[in-house]
Amino acid sequence: MTRYEPLSIESKWQSRWTAGRHFHVEADGKSPKYYVLEMFPYPSGRIHMGHVRVYTIGDVVARFKRMHGFNVLHPMGWDAFGLPAENAAIKHGLHPAKWTYENIDNMRAQLQKMGYSLDWERELATCDPSYYRWEQLFFLKFFEKGLVYRKNSPQNWCSDCHTVLANEQVEDGRCWRCDTEVEQKDLEQWFLRISDYTEELLADLDILSGSWPERVLTMQRNWIGKSVGCEIDFPLEDGSGSVRVFTTRQDTLWGATFMSIAAEHPLAASLIAGKPNEAEAKAFIEKIKNLDRIKRQADDLEKEGVFTGSYCVNPVTGAKMPIYLANFVLMGYGTGAVMAVPAHDQRDFEFAKKYDLPLKVVINPKGQSLDAAQLAEAYTDPGVLHDSGAFTGQDSNDAKVGIADWLEAEGKGTRAVNYRLRDWNISRQRYWGAPIPMVYCAECGVVPVAEKDLPVVLPLDIQVRADGRSPLAETESFVNTSCPKCGGPAKRECDTMDTFVESSWYFLRYCCPQKDDAPFDAQAVKYWSPVDQYVGGIEHAILHLLYSRFFVKALRDLGYIEHAEPFAHLLTQGMVIKDGAKMSKSKGNVVDPDVMVAKYGADTVRVFMLFAAPPEKDLEWSDTGIEGAARFLSRVWRLVTEELEGVIRPTGGCLPLDPQELSPLLKELRRREHAMVAKVAKDIEGQFQFNTAIAAVMEMLNFLYANVDALKQESPQAVSSAVNALITVLSPMAPHICEELWEMLGHKKLLADQPWPMHDPAALVTDTVTVVVQVCGKLRGKIEVAADADEESVKAAALAEENAVKHLSGKTVRKVIYVPGKLVNIVAS
Structure with missing residues (x-):
């Protein structure tokens, strides 16, 4: 066969790889391991070009590492629970289970057509009881350790999805899934105490520096939000107690002129009781309670407040300070109270101007003297302390330490650390999720399900609601049970777990997915973990990646695993865009991978995805670009099957040819061959510059074509070495065509099992x-x-x-x- 027919070639080699179990691996201890993983998809029904890009990137790395002698684990599974699958199933009038498993079948077939070197024998789906039973076990173990607790508090509520959302799942005040404006609703919910690991989560980011994108590390540091400062008590004027604040600016304490507290503050009711504007304050409290907490922290939020009618006393100046309820202060951060220093904080400045509150300058720029009445905005830079008692004249930054010491010595305050990170709310009021293994007994209260009774299976023989509300609470066969403690009648918890719980440990289960008597095989997890190279989108920097880091640390402390970080290296790939926008049905700019594979073949799609842009950048879809990739592969095919037919012999690696016996042309050919091998290896290894790696192969191909007639007359040995090397180094990117050409040249073993060619540095030296x-x-x-x-x-x-x-x-x-x-x-x- 001399005509390049990608579909028949690709089908042939995919069948061979599967039949020979070429990509199935076991922990053998003989070879160095390498675990490469792409973030697993939720089964939406069809793969899109974003999937193709991320899995192609991972596959090149996996194949490249296999060729370098590594025992490579490259698994695949499905993030199958959660809102997207459930909402889509409801829209199509199907049960979520039927919808999910049909989609898994479709998407598996699509991915297999791409020729990815995946170990499908390790496939898992998070909606399978054999998977989530272990997640329920972890919940019970966390509960025993105090890492799981239940509390009533205001929650982010999406009325369209009929469920609560974690803070991380609220984007600009809207649901991250459906874009509905989020409300606040008081609910009793289950939380994972991620805050117990705040300091370790923050400190270990330094370990990942250089291995993870700096952008992701910065996003996590900002989300954890560590602040070092002081807690200071401001006595109430009537002597009934005090208001405690947390501040990082104790150097501005002498400039505090009023107090701002959260509408939810426990003192709010007593502070407004019997005051002239009590009714107005109560209405304000109700209004603010229903505002989204994320929106209340936005810089562009219009500052609003109501005077409580009460006062506190500045502990260092003795000045009487009015206490205001303010919409921008939250109970979830600090103490829910803020000492307002309007001359040196812009938010306080705007509030003070709006409500005609006093400003007092206590920090001046060096060599200047500010007039509070003339300030157009707050002065927030460092400077020299003014009118600040014994600290007057000191540098404001330097004085922070001395003021903290003085506050502690005087009993007026203590050093404190505060974090933005809050515990993870994992309760979801939807059906399609892993049941939370707890029951409610009238006699015993809240009781965990016995481990021997796991899994608590999500019933599949029930009808889901069109409006998305969970039917579990009304399903008597599920709800009614017996108390594990006293044996009396009890009710099951009807909330299900946040789907991010499933994705926080799936990479560990891949190490031993068939194990049915424990979540992990300790030796297998120890051998394979951590993931050496993780690939996925930047949009998961906070949610999935932070939760996974917490989960691994918690499982380590429970004795299940030994390592502390899930992913040693991280690559965040850019989006695939068309016409300047992310591909989406609503924009009408979607390119169907199946259509492209049917027209050009999987290898062409892969090469285009790798060549069009560096992986960390967005990739602009181009019809011209994919046609160019098709022409490139056709030229490789013709070179072997037509231009140099009969000249090329099977060789392995770069032949150690004697330069003294080569003509100037063959010397140059040999130099280019070794340079190509070295360049492609360097560009793939660690740098992931697949576009320049392919460019190096293209340069070699152009040289061969430019000199094809002369090469036919020269040494077949040198020509064969160069062409075999070209096919070998191209194979991670375009595996099917390279396997076919490899076989056509007379090789008996699969190219997928061949070692990477070894280049000779001496060959790169020119005469x-x-x-x-x-x-x-x-x-x-x-x-x-x-x-x-x-x-x-x-x-x-x-x-x-x-x-x-x-x-x-x-x-x-x-x-x-x-x-x-x-x-x-x-x-x-």
């Missing part, structure tokens, strides 16, 4: 070098000289260069400057 010739500093020509030529012979060659001679006509050479191996500058006048 000649190009030297630039300048006359009075201006480029006039170039000369080729022997690499070991002496200075005098190089100068002589430069003086004899044709264009240099022309520009020296009528002039006297005054000096000849030689920079070895680079240039000769002839100075003349």
Whole structure:
């Protein structure tokens, strides 16, 4: 067969790989391991070009590492629970289970057509009881350790999805899934105490520096939000107690002129009781309670407040300070109370101007004196303390330490650390999720399900509601049970777990997915973990990646695993866009992978995805670009099957040819061959510059075509080595065509099982070098000289260069400057 027919070739090799179990691996202890993983997809029904990009990137890494002697784990599974699958199933009038498993079948077939080197024998789906039973076990173990608790508090509520959302799942005040505006609703919910690991989660980001994108590390640091400062008590004027604040700016304490507290603050009711504007304050409290907490922290939020009618006392100045309810203060951060320093905080400045509250300057720029009445905005930079007691005249930053010491010595405050990170709410009021293994007994209260009774299976024989509300609470066969403690009647918990719980440990289950008597095989997890290379979208920087880090640390402390971080290296790929926008049905710019594979073949789609842009950048879809990738592979095919047919012999790696026995053309061919092998390896290894790796193969291909007639007359051995090397290094990117050509050349073993060619550094050294010739500093020509030529012979060659001679006509050479191996500058006048 001389015609390139990608579909038949690809089907052939996919069948061979599957039948031979070529990508199935076990923990053998003989070879170094390498665990490469792409974030698993939720089964939406069809793969999209974003899927193709991320799994192609991971597959190149997996194949490349196999060729370098690693025992490579490259598994696949399905993030099958959660809102997306359930909402789509409801829309199509199907049960979520039927919808999910049908989609899994469709998407599996699509991924297999791409030729990915996945170990499908390790496939898992998070909606399978054999998976989530272990998740329920972890819940019970966390409960025993105090990492799981239940509390009533205001929650982010999406009325469209009929469920609560974690803070991380609220984007600009809207649901991250359906874009509905989020409300606040008081609910009793289950939480994972991620805050117990705040300091370790923050500190270990330093370990990941250089291995994870700095952007992701910064996003996690900001989300954890560590603040170091002081807690200070402001006595209430009536002597009934005090208001405690947390501040990182104790250097501005002498400038505090009023107090702002959250509407939810426990003192709010007593502070407004019996005051003239009590009714107005109560209405304000109700209004603010229903506002989204994320929106209340936004910089562009219009500042609003109501005077409580009460006062507190500044503990260092003795000044009476009015206490205001303010919409931008939250109970979830700090103490729910803020000492307002309007001269030195812009938010306080705007509030003070709106409600005509006093400003007091206590920090001046060095060498200046500010007038509070003339301030157009708050002065927030460092400076020199003013009107600040014994600290007046000190540098404001330096004074923070001394003021903290003084507050502690005087009993007016203590050093404190605060974090933005809040515990993870994992309760979801939807049906399609893992049941929370707890029951409610009238006699015993809240009781965990016995481990022997796991899994608590989600019933599949019930009808889901069209409005999305969970039917579990009304399903008596599920709800009614017996108490594990006393044996009396009890009710099951009807909330299900946040789907991010499933995705926080699936990478560990891949190590031993068939194990049915424990969540993990300890030795298998120890051998494979952590994931060496993780690939996925930047949009998961906070949610999935932070939760996974917490889960691994918690499981370590329970004795299940030994390592502390899930992913040693992280690559976040850019989006696939078309016409300047992310592909979506609503924009009408979707390109169907199946259509492209049917038209061009999977190898062409893979090569285009890798060549069009570096992986961390967005990739702009281009019809011209994919046609160019198709032409490139067709040229590779024709080179082997037509242009050099009968000349090429099977070889392995780069042949150790003697340069002394090669003609100048074959020497150059050999140099280019070894340079290509070295370049492709360097670009893939760690750098993931697949576009430049493919470009190196293209350069070699162009050289072979440009010299094809001459090469036919030269050494078949040298030509064969170069072509075999080209096919080998291209194979991670375009595995099907390379396997076919490899077989056509007479190789008996699969290319997928071949080692990477070893390049000879000596082969990269050229016999000649190009030297630039300048006359009075201006480029006039170039000369080729022997690499070991002496200075005098190089100068002589430069003086004899044709264009240099022309520009020296009528002039006297005054000096000849030689920079070895680079240039000769002839100075003349």
